[in-house]
Amino acid sequence: MPITLPETLPAYNILSREGVMVMSPGRAEMQDIRPLRIGLLNLMPKKIQTENQFARLIGATPLQIDFQLIRMTEHQARNTAAEHMEEFYRPFQDVKHEKFDGLIITGAPIEHLPFEEVTYWDELREVFDWTQTNVHSTFGVCWGGMAMIHYLNGIAKLPLAAKAFGCYPHDNLQPTSPYLRGFSDEMVIPVSRWTEMDETQIKAHPGLTTLIGSDEVGPCLVEDPAHRALYVFNHLEYDSDTLKQEYDRDVESGTPIAVPVNYYPDDDPTKKPRNHWRSHAHLLYGNWINEIYQTTPYDPLNIGN
Numbered sequence: 017m018p019i020t021l022p023e024t025l026p027a028y029n030i031l032s033r034e035g036v037m038v039m040s041p042g043r044a045e046m047q048d049i050r051p052l053r054i055g056l057l058n059l060m061p062k063k064i065q066t067e068n069q070f071a072r073l074i075g076a077t078p079l080q081i082d083f084q085l086i087r088m089t090e091h092q093a094r095n096t097a098a099e100h101m102e103e104f105y106r107p108f109q110d111v112k113h114e115k116f117d118g119l120i121i122t123g124a125p126i127e128h129l130p131f132e133e134v135t136y137w138d139e140l141r142e143v144f145d146w147t148q149t150n151v152h153s154t155f156g157v158c159w160g161g162m163a164m165i166h167y168l169n170g171i172a173k174l175p176l177a178a179k180a181f182g183c184y185p186h187d188n189l190q191p192t193s194p195y196l197r198g199f200s201d202e203m204v205i206p207v208s209r210w211t212e213m214d215e216t217q218i219k220a221h222p223g224l225t226t227l228i229g230s231d232e233v234g235p236c237l238v239e240d241p242a243h244r245a246l247y248v249f250n251h252l253e254y255d256s257d258t259l260k261q262e263y264d265r266d267v268e269s270g271t272p273i274a275v276p277v278n279y280y281p282d283d284d285p286t287k288k289p290r291n292h293w294r295s296h297a298h299l300l301y302g303n304w305i306n307e308i309y310q311t312t313p314y315d316p317l318n319i320g321n
Contacts, residue, residue, distance in 0.1 A: 069254065086107075185202055187201070212249065213235055259289065
């Protein structure tokens, strides 16, 4: 089954060319089926790139998905055309009366700031509270996951001595978890961050379970059943060249940056990077969608009750 996207959204044509099944809202309305309603609260600067990455993963499942793009109400995007934001995004204050089967909260390049100093922190706290009444399952990604696990569970964000940047081996710590169906015992996952969450506090918290972790870069995927949430601190959604774009950007601007670990063949930035995480990305988001489908109320009005 397809993912429902506006025909004028850039992701519609991009995913169609890749073979992902996409459907216009008009055609979707003609089908006698209740699609899963998945929202993307997009906090990343490159909105269109992020839309494509998550729509690609969500659209690969066998279920019909109604994909909704959401933004913070007062925060103005600087790297995406205002026309794009106006046409395709709805501010949170306009959707908070609605129900969603799932919500993805992306990362944001503001790790250096204490959470309380983020300009939209008050509204984001409102979002986190709203997920407990209006969203069946929430997926916090990178900074979005760090902010949510901090707000709901008090887990500290710790600075790293150097940026964790590259593709690191991770261990499957809970092979029987439904979110890790089909996962290998070890996998490679892209990482790009200056902070990590305190694994000691996560282990000490009775309601949290680390599903995927790394000896080098700490916890990666954490389950929080009490809040119907998952938190992933790394970037399985990244395209093959996303780390390359970040590296090239910093090199061009003169920002000190190391070559991404285990990313380029022979650690040579002149060579084309190879994607070693794509299959696990599809598994993770496919498993998440399947769990939503299995457990969400048929009547959306009962979501959160």
